[in-house]
Amino acid sequence: MKKFAAKAASALCAFGLGMALTASVQAATDEAIIERIKPAGSVCVQGDDSCGGAAAAAPASSGGARSGEEIYTGKCAACHASGVLGAPKFGTNEMQLRLDEKGMETLLSHAINGFNAMPPRGTCADCSDDEIQAAIDHMLK
Ligand code: HEC
Structure with a gap:
């Protein structure tokens, strides 16, 4: 597939660009695409060092969770405070x-x-299930 793509790309280079140049253009394009399509926020996989400690942003994490009150005030109150x-x-x-x-x-x-x-998730994309639960509990107090 990759070989075919490279071949197709080089076939398009009608003005005699060499294979090496084609390959590097291809790589640069891939990088540009990756850069372009990457999400606005950085994705952090649980256990990944780049997450910076508690990995609170990982949806499935339960450790280092924010309190229900914090989530409610920050994310849910916009609608639930006034109904x-x-x-x-x-x-x-x-x-x-x-x-x-x-x-x-x-x-x-x-x-x-x-x-x-x-x-x-009340628009809180990075809220874990536990944090959503805590926010509901807070609303029930
Ligand atoms: C954009 C407005 C909005 C935000 C923000 C929002 N909600 Fe809601 N929520 C609603 C509305 C509207 C309903 C009622 C839906 C219905 O009954 O048709 C509702 C209903 C609910 C219900 C009851 C669902 C049911 O089955 O009756 C829960 C639980 C809930 N929200 C939790 C949350 C939590 C937790 C957050 C914050 C993380 C949140 N909501 C943020 C608008 C919002």
Whole structure:
């Protein structure tokens, strides 16, 4: 596949660019593409040294988690403080009523995967499942 791509690329070099140049152009292009398509935030794989210690950003991590209050205030309050778009309002029993009706498993799964106008993870892409759970617990206090 790679060989074919290189061949095809060099075939396109109708003005006699050498194979070496073609190869280096190819490499530079690959780098440029990787640079272009890489996500705005840096991805940190759990256990990777470049994550800087606690690896709190890894969605699956449970260690070094932020508190439910922190997550709520930073990510959920935007809608849940005032009940935007029908979001169960903080400081009322609205979340408790949903808990009684649906159970925690459903609430958590809706919070993680999204539910109507409730966006997946409440737009907190780097929140772990545990952090989402903690934020829900905070809303139930
Ligand atoms: C953009 C606004 C918005 C943000 C931000 C947001 N929510 Fe919501 N959330 C909603 C809305 C709207 C609903 C009600 C959806 C419905 O019942 O149709 C809701 C419902 C919920 C529910 C109940 C789901 C159910 O099954 O009834 C939970 C739990 C929840 N949100 C958790 C969170 C958590 C945790 C965060 C922060 C990490 C968060 N939300 C951030 C808008 C938001």
